[in-house]
Amino acid sequence: MADNFPELIDTRGLRFAIDDGFSWVVANYGDVFERLLMPLLKLLSGMETFLQWLPWYVTIAAIAALTYSASRSLKATAGAAVMLVFIGALGLWNDAMATIALMLAATVVAVVVGIPLGIAMARSDWLRSMALPLLDIMQTLPIFVYLIPFVMLFGPGKIPAILATVFFAIPPVIRLTDLGIRQVDGEVVEAITAFGATPRQKLFKVQIPLALPTIMAGINQTTMMALSMVVIASMIGAGGLGYQVLQGIQRLEVSRGLIAGIAIVFLAVIFDRIAQSYGRRAQKHLASGE
Amino acid sequence: MTASDVKIQIEKVYKIFGDRPDDAIAELRAGAQKTEVLQKTGCVVGLKDIDFSIRNGETFVIMGLSGSGKSTLIRHFNRLIEPTAGRILVGGRNIMEMNAKELLAFRRNGISMVFQRFGLLPHQTVLENTICGPILQGVNRREAVALGMEQLELVGLKGFENRFPRQLSGGMQQRVGLARALATKADVLLMDEAFSALDPLIKSDMQEQLKDIQARLKKTIIFITHDLDEALHLGDRIAILKDGELRQVGTGEEILFRPADDYVERFVRKVDLSRAMYAHEAFTKVPVLTSAEATPERSAALLREHPGVVVTNGVAPRLLARGATGEAIAVASVDAGAAIGQCFPLLAAQDAILVTEGGAATGMLTREMAFKALARSARPV
Numbered sequence: 001m002a003d004n005f006p007e008l009i010d011t012r013g014l015r016f017a018i019d020d021g022f023s024w025v026v027a028n029y030g031d032v033f034e035r036l037l038m039p040l041l042k043l044l045s046g047m048e049t050f051l052q053w054l055p056w057y058v059t060i061a062a063i064a065a066l067t068y069s070a071s072r073s074l075k076a077t078a079g080a081a082v083m084l085v086f087i088g089a090l091g092l093w094n095d096a097m098a099t100i101a102l103m104l105a106a107t108v109v110a111v112v113v114g115i116p117l118g119i120a121m122a123r124s125d126w127l128r129s130m131a132l133p134l135l136d137i138m139q140t141l142p143i144f145v146y147l148i149p150f151v152m153l154f155g156p157g158k159i160p161a162i163l164a165t166v167f168f169a170i171p172p173v174i175r176l177t178d179l180g181i182r183q184v185d186g187e188v189v190e191a192i193t194a195f196g197a198t199p200r201q202k203l204f205k206v207q208i209p210l211a212l213p214t215i216m217a218g219i220n221q222t223t224m225m226a227l228s229m230v231v232i233a234s235m236i237g238a239g240g241l242g243y244q245v246l247q248g249i250q251r252l253e254v255s256r257g258l259i260a261g262i263a264i265v266f267l268a269v270i271f272d273r274i275a276q277s278y279g280r281r282a283q284k285h286l287a288s289g290e
Numbered sequence: 291m292t293a294s295d296v297k298i299q300i301e302k303v304y305k306i307f308g309d310r311p312d313d314a315i316a317e318l319r320a321g322a323q324k325t326e327v328l329q330k331t332g333c334v335v336g337l338k339d340i341d342f343s344i345r346n347g348e349t350f351v352i353m354g355l356s357g358s359g360k361s362t363l364i365r366h367f368n369r370l371i372e373p374t375a376g377r378i379l380v381g382g383r384n385i386m387e388m389n390a391k392e393l394l395a396f397r398r399n400g401i402s403m404v405f406q407r408f409g410l411l412p413h414q415t416v417l418e419n420t421i422c423g424p425i426l427q428g429v430n431r432r433e434a435v436a437l438g439m440e441q442l443e444l445v446g447l448k449g450f451e452n453r454f455p456r457q458l459s460g461g462m463q464q465r466v467g468l469a470r471a472l473a474t475k476a477d478v479l480l481m482d483e484a485f486s487a488l489d490p491l492i493k494s495d496m497q498e499q500l501k502d503i504q505a506r507l508k509k510t511i512i513f514i515t516h517d518l519d520e521a522l523h524l525g526d527r528i529a530i531l532k533d534g535e536l537r538q539v540g541t542g543e544e545i546l547f548r549p550a551d552d553y554v555e556r557f558v559r560k561v562d563l564s565r566a567m568y569a570h571e572a573f574t575k576v577p578v579l580t581s582a583e584a585t586p587e588r589s590a591a592l593l594r595e596h597p598g599v600v601v602t603n604g605v606a607p608r609l610l611a612r613g614a615t616g617e618a619i620a621v622a623s624v625d626a627g628a629a630i631g632q633c634f635p636l637l638a639a640q641d642a643i644l645v646t647e648g649g650a651a652t653g654m655l656t657r658e659m660a661f662k663a664l665a666r667s668a669r670p671v
Contacts, residue, residue, distance in 0.1 A: 185407075185409075187405050187406075187407050187408075187409040188409050188410070188411060188412070190370060190405070190409060191403070191405055191409030191410070192409075192411070192422065193370060193397075194368055194370060194397060194401075194402070194403040194480075195397060195398065195402065195403075195422055195423045195426055195470075195474065196394045196395070196396075196397035196398030196399075196423075196426050196427075197426055198394065201426070205411070206411060209413050210411075210412070210413065
């Protein structure tokens with residue numbers, strides 16, 4: 001193929017350097033990384049085992065209770081229960097539990113890491129100007145591109161699957177934590193400063209509580225993005241519903257893909273409802289008098 | 291004013307916004323105008339060479355239009371904004387030399403603040419908001435609650451302690467702001483356009499309430515406003531700020547009747563003098579006799595030298611005015627602190643009225659005296 005653009009530099013050298021460098025990291029530090037991330041694997045496997053061990057009616061009751069406590073709507077609660085029964089009836093219960101475990105584990109990690117990052121960004125304009133382009137890249141870089149290093153480092157399996165999911169899902173919670181804290185009424189923060197609050201007291205007494213609705217919106221988006229990663233993550237070893245879809249593609253079984261796909265949609269609906277209702281209730285509680 | 295009277299002293303304070311504050315100050319000291327400074331250094335002058343002091347227990351009003359730097363200035367007293375140059379002494383301590391820990395202690399115990407848009411925590415109840423100062427001071431919760439309830443009662447919000455700020459009207463929210471500021475027991479109270487966001491009627495209620503509270507607590511209050519009537523009503527002394535420069539510091543009377551420059555003069559031109567001038571500036575003291583002493587001869591003799599004589603008979607004092615025939619007559623009376631405008635309706639009904647000081651009649655006010663007093667201070671058109 002004739003190349004339209006003149007070859008200015010030989011990129012092969014650069015590519016080899018990157019590849020060799022990364023291989024060197026894998027060869028020398030692969031074990032270290034894997035050991036470091038063992039707790040993550042334990043978290044995920046533990047959750048998966050627990051959810052699959054729990055009798056199905058207990059799980060349904062728990063999720064229904066969660067939906068009700070968030071939304072106070074019987075319709076939404078009944079809807080969630082019916083959808084879960086449907087998933088079970090289709091024979092996808094264990095796969096669904098594996099998917100929920102992956103999604104929850106990834107969300108927990110994303111929230112635990114993302115909220116402090118967002119707070120740090122809200123406090124430092126310099127950090128924000130560094131982090132924003134990085135987050136843009138994370139959100140636009142095709143997801144398959146960062147599957148490669150994860151798979152090389154850890155081999156196919158649950159660790160790269162959860163790491164890739166966390167990477168994909170973390171930007172909204174960071175962004176919205178930063179945004180939420182920056183949007184807190186400056187006069188309220190000034191007032192508490194004038195009464196002698198330390199920066200830490202300011203953060204926990206004012207900024208985080210007032211930013212909570214926005215942070216909740218970020219957590220909601222992160223949850224949804226984590227769920228949307230399950231199909232892709234299944235290609236590198238995450239089981240669950242995504243794996244069923246993948247098998248449907250590989251075996252050209254329309255039914256298998258469709259049924260697993262619908263189950264994923266149901267899970268998305270249930271968790272979206274829960275997270276959104278929590279966000280709305282937080283908003284209502286905090287609505288200011290102006 | 292002796293040194294011990296001074297609560298707050300501001301010495302040669304400059305505030306420059308921009309990257310080259312030192313150059314900007316050098317330019318200003320060399321006599322450059324603000325626009326030149328902006329052109330040469332790219333810096334905006336917030337405050338220029340501010341120098342004044344505030345007495346213990348006085349209500350000091352800083353007034354200016356938007357952009358005059360008044361909100362910037364008030365934030366210097368608790369270092370929410372740091373000055374670029376200059377010294378600020380509160381109770382003899384240079385607050386610029388305080389380290390982070392001392393500053394926190396100073397903000398907790400020494401100074402409190404009321405904000406224009408209230409600055410209440412929307413997720414906490416009225417009581418929680420009120421005790422936020424004492425809690426930060428480390429007072430235990432039970433004492434803080436008792437203190438908070440006391441302050442809420444003082445501002446007339448008893449029974450609302452478990453509401454959330456959004457459930458209250460603007461005036462009530464600002465009462466919470468005031469209760470919160472009082473609850474710290476700090477001697478200095480900063481009020482940044484505290485009543486500007488309120489309806490006119492609520493605003494005058496709040497002004498009266500503040501005067502009441504101040505009469506009892508004798509805090510040092512620094513009050514920011516853009517409303518001259520409010521400044522005259524509340525302020526023991528008033529500072530006029532324009533474009534970051536202090537134009538005049540003085541009592542309301544000085545500002546009104548002896549404006550330092552054209553700007554202040556234009557500022558005060560629209561004030562209704564009859565409301566800004568008081569009976570004690572217009573009335574004349576006259577001899578006071580008991581009814582037994584007030585023989586016709588003696589009265590006639592006194593009336594040759596005085597415009598009138600007050601005759602007291604133990605119950606209501608009466609007035610015998612020069613030129614009037616016969617007996618002393620009962621007339622209306624006003625306190626010497628009343629505005630002249632308030633005397634107009636009485637003077638419309640009677641030629642002369644009595645003026646009392648501390649409850650006792652000491653003099654009289656006629657239409658002519660009131661008119662002359664107003665004429666004296668009227669500025670040429």
